[in-house]
Amino acid sequence: MSRTRFDRLPPGKVVSHLGVMLLVATVLGVVVSGLAIPFAGVLGFTARNVSESVDDLPQELETEQLPQRTEVQDAEGRTIATLYDQNRVNVPLRQISRTMVEAIVAIEDYRYYQHGALDLKGTMRALFTNQAAGGVVQGGSSITQQLVKQTLITQANGDKDAIAAAKEDSYGRKLRELRYAIALEKRHSKDWILERYLNTVYFGDGAYGVQAAAQHFFNVNAKDLNLRQSALLAGLVQSPGAYDPTKNAAQATVRRNIVLDRMAQLSVIPEEKSAKVKARKLGLKVQDQPNGCINSEAQFFCDYVVRWLMTDPALGADQEERRRLIFNGGLTIKTTVDLGYQKAANDSVASHVYKDDQAIGGLALIEPGTGNVKGLAQSRPMGKKKGETFLNYTVPTRYGDAAGFQPGSTFKAFVLSSAINQDIPLTQRFPAPPTLTVSLRDFETCDGPYQSSETWSPKNSTSASAAPNLYEGTQKSVNTFFVNLEKETGICEPWQLARQMGITELTKANIVPSFTLGVADVSPLEMAEAYATFAAEGLHCDARPVTEIADAQGNVLKKYEKNCTQVLASPVANAVNDVLRGVVAPGGFAAAQYPGQPAAGKTGTTNDNKSVWFVGYTPNLAGAAVVAGVSPAGHPETLDGKPIAGAVRSTSGSTTAGPIWGDAFKVIAQWLDDTPFVRPSSTDIRGLLVTVPSVSGKSYDDAKAILEGLGFKVVNGGTVDSAVRANLIAYSAPGTGARLASGDTVTLYVSDGTPKVKKGKKGKKKNKGRGGRG
Structure with a gap:
């Protein structure tokens, strides 16, 4: 017996x-x-x-969308970065190989399709086996119960207490799992549960779900997994760390072979096939899935995209909700970057400013007429090592945490534009002595004369004739000429124009006489956006790094349309272009940077040489280059005496920042259309301009008819908060009294009948110095 x-x-x-x-x-x-x-x-x-x-437990387990990795794509649809908290790509069951399904069911729950939420036979067998062995030898949980556990862990969102409760080694936890499992089996089919399970479980080495695991370990899709690959992956689920084939190949092989034996024992595969596969190596072809912008060839553009989207309330009620969507939503983010432009920018910046220099070099590229950001590059790459940084110096502070740099004489273009807009002829001359002493009260602000009894004594750093006209004074960047010109234009209009053209963080504290020499800290992207307005004949477009985002199923969640407004009459912009062409033309300060097609630009150098600039553009691309002194602690300091790209040399906008712009544009020029600038008419500009009439309170059709009758193009800007009666025009942009040319664009905004709620005033920035010298 x-x-x-x-x-x-x-x-x-x-x-x-x-x-x-x-x-x-x-x-x-x-x-x-x-x-x-x-x-x-x-x-x-x-x-x-x-x-x-x-x-007392809830009847249903909420199965939220699984975290999936997000792809950031360039303008051509190529992936430039992946973002994720969990590397996962969901796939339907039909896109998972049948062999993989058979392997996971065989090793984890072979009676899966025969039992309900609880496998009574399996549970009793596991209890007895484990009790006899004095430890856990055999699992008793069904696949549905395992899914419950994994779902609770995933949906804990990092809450340590919730994760601990989901992993608690107690029969109470098992009972809770069982209740949820019963609810799942009532609500969903076996195939749905198995599909969800295969997309949920962790396979180790950072791979969540079968698709990411197949790509990571074997560089294949889940639908193409063979027996050898499927057996390995199925075996990893029990203990992804212990059986990680990238670290513990021997243990992973033993576990794979157990799966093959089990499949043979259940007659899923023949014994001979099991033996044959067991004799083979693991066959790994590990492919790491880069995570984050640090791995992108467009690092700081990618970072700008994420930070820009994080400000969009349409993506979530708060920052944390938006972050979860961006990093876990399985989104496809279609951006505006051009990798050819980006490489040209990267190469140029890196060759002119080394990463270990006590200086920052940066270049921002933007497309006139659309606002599409085509590339962002800086000399210090992203990272924590020496010569690396996470500060994005190329974008406004709210998107990159860097404070920006004083722009020097690049601000003279706003005074020039205002002068032309105020009918000051391009041929008019102003005194330009080497040194000039003026009373600050001589300058008009938005609120009347500047309130100060002090005097100011700016001096020239360049030479010119005694009384240059607007062409010579601008092309030679004569400081005293522009001080006298600003006395004519006032400070208010140039300040307002700079804000309208993209320098949005200017405050009233920046309405100072030295405005024309560059008084506010700005980023390269802001300056490129502003000068792109000149290139687009006065049409300003907000910087736009993203065109649309789609969900994991390909459904478009949101399109980001271009946002453009005519802020300068086209004849005024064309006249500015004609003046600034001389800077890049033979004999100009930046003639050496001529890219081989029509181009214009302006240099900028601050008094203490803390930053030097060149902002230039063709009719179809604008770019702003900067080199700025930065201490090891990140504080602004002079460039004087510092080695830059291996040599100590005199620095200026034309000789230091200009070559960054020039070398990049000489490469990019091959992809740009050879479009000429529109030359200004010799006729008096005053005779070409038409005043925009008031259309507030009129119907859209009536307002459009009036404006089109004057020769303007009309664009519908959508609905806005306004006290004007609903469905009537609230206002236009440019507004009443603005002067434009025939063919310029006027945007109409329709009232929703609800007055806008006023918000509290934000703190003002302090004026940091008195500007630039050239």
Whole structure:
């Protein structure tokens, strides 16, 4: 007569088994009670109490969308970065190889399609086996129960207490899982649950879900997994760390072979095939999935995209909600970057300013007429090592945390534009002595004369004739000429124009006489955006790094249309272009940077040489280059005496920043259309301009008819908050009294009948110095 298993156990083990049998009976009683089927006589009060506690749990387990990795794409649809908290790509069951499905079911829950939420046979077998072994030898959880556990962990969103509760080694946790599993099986099909399971579980080495695991370990899609690959992946689920094939190949091989043996034992595959595959190596072709902007060839453009989207309330109620969508939503983010332009910018910046220099070099590229940001580059790459940084010096502070740099004489273009707009002829001359002493009261602000009894004594750093005209004074960047010109134009209009053209962080504290020499800290992207307005004949377009975002199923969540407004009459912009062409033309300060097609630009150098600039453009691309002194601690300091790109040399906008712009544009020029600038008419500009009339309170059709009758193009800007009666025009942009040329664009905004709620005033920035010298 054969001996039973109990005959071989010591008396203590026999007693323990009897306890396990009673526990199983209790579990069964609770299960049945939880299913609302009468059951009596199983441990009486204790079982009823457990059952009541289970009844208190929610009936349904919310299965939120699984975290998936997001792709950031360039303008041509190529991936430039992936963003994720969990590297996962969801796939439907039909796109997972049948062999993989068979392998996971065989090793984890071979009776999956025969039992309900709980595999009673499997649970009892596991309880006895584990009790006999004095540890966990065999799992008793069904795939549905495992899915519940994994779902609770995933949806904990990093909450340590919630994760600990989901992993707690107790029968109470098992009962909670079971209740949720019952609900899942009632609500969903077996195939749905298996698909969700295969997309949820962690396979190790950063790969979540079967698609990411297939790509990571074997460089194939889940639908193409073969038997050898499927057996390995199926084996990893039990303990992804212990069996990680990239670190523990021997243990991973043993585990894979267990899966193959199990498949053969269940007649899923022949014994011969199992033996043949077991004799083979693991066959890994590990492909790492880069995470974050640090791995992108457009690092700081990518960072700008993320920071820009984080400000969009349409993507979430707060920063954390938006971040979760961006990093876990499986989005496709289509951007405006051109990788050819980006490489040209990267190469040029890197060759002119080294990463370990005590200086920052940067270049921003933007497309006139659309606002599309085509590239951002800076000399210090992204990272924590020496010569690396996470500060994005190329974009406004709110998107990159860097404070910007004083722009020097690049601000003279705003005074020039205002002068032309005020009918000051390009041929008019102003005195330009080497040094000039003026009373600050001689300058007009938006609120009247500048309130100061002090005098100011600017001096020239360049030479010119005694009384240059607007062409010579601008092309030679004569400081005293522009001081006298600003006395004519006032400070208010140039300040307002700079804000309208993209220098949006200017405050009234910047309305100072030295405005024309550059008084506010700005970024290269802001300056490129502003000068792109000249290139687009006065049409200003907000910088736009993203065109649309789509969800994991390809559904477009939001399109980001270009946002453009005519802020300068086209004849005025054309006249500015004609003046600034001389800077890049033969004999100009930046003639060496001529890219081989029509171009214009302006240099900028601050008094103490803390920053030097060149902002230039063709009719179809604008770019702003800067080199600025930065201490090891990140504070602004002079460039004087510092080695830049291996040499100590005199610095200026034309000789230091100009070559960054020039070398990049000489490469990019091959992809740009050879479009000429529109030359200004010799006729008096005053005679070409038309005043925009008031159309507030009129119907859209009436307002459009009036404006088109004057020769303007009309664009619908959408609905805005306004006290004007609903469905009538609230205002136009440019507004009443603005002077434009025939063919210029006027945008109409329709009132929704709701007055705009005023917000509290923001803190003002302090004026940091008195500007530039050239």
